[in-house]
Amino acid sequence: MTNNHFYDDLNDVKANILEADVxxxxxxxxxxxxxxxxxxxxxxxxxxxxxxxxxxxxxxVKSMEKLRPGFPEVKNMILxxxxxxxxxxxxxxxxELLIERLNQSTHLNSNLAANTILDELKNLEYLxxxxxxxxxxxxxxxxxxxx
Numbered sequence: 001m002t003n004n005h006f007y008d009d010l011n012d013v014k015a016n017i018l019e020a021d022v023x024x025x026x027x028x029x030x031x032x033x034x035x036x037x038x039x040x041x042x043x044x045x046x047x048x049x050x051x052x053x054x055x056x057x058x059x060x061v062k063s064m065e066k067l068r069p070g071f072p073e074v075k076n077m078i079l080x081x082x083x084x085x086x087x088x089x090x091x092x093x094x095x096e097l098l099i100e101r102l103n104q105s106t107h108l109n110s111n112l113a114a115n116t117i118l119d120e121l122k123n124l125e126y127l128x129x130x131x132x133x134x135x136x137x138x139x140x141x142x143x144x145x146x147x
């Protein structure tokens with residue numbers, strides 16, 4: 001936090017993505033998270049999935065234990081709040097880096113799964129913007145003055 005403005009350095013985010021075992025990019029506007037887990041065990045390899053947003057880092061770790069039982073303990077996790085538009089994930093290079101990181105951890109091509117999730121995120125964002133425009137689930141701060 002700098003001068004009451006939210007500050008995030010995308011270069012720091014990128015550096016942390018390269019180091020983390022688990023990467024969670026969460027979208028408060030529609031309560032979802034993209035979860036990239038680069039760990040593997042004897043039966044399952046790395047994974048990318050769209051999950052409900054966790055309320056805390058502790059809850060995220062617990063959800064990981066349920067989503068991927070039998071995996072080793074998470075040693076290094078990065079949690080990234082994404083308050084920008086979805087297209088900026090691609091524009092910033094973050095999405096490409098996520099796919100690259102996942103592909104480094106597996107012999108499988110992760111592009112199809114990642115692109116499916118990206119399309120779902122774009123759809124969720126579109127629906128949320130429609131709700132804003134139509135006023136669904138939102139209330140105006142300054143109501144129209146009656147005559």
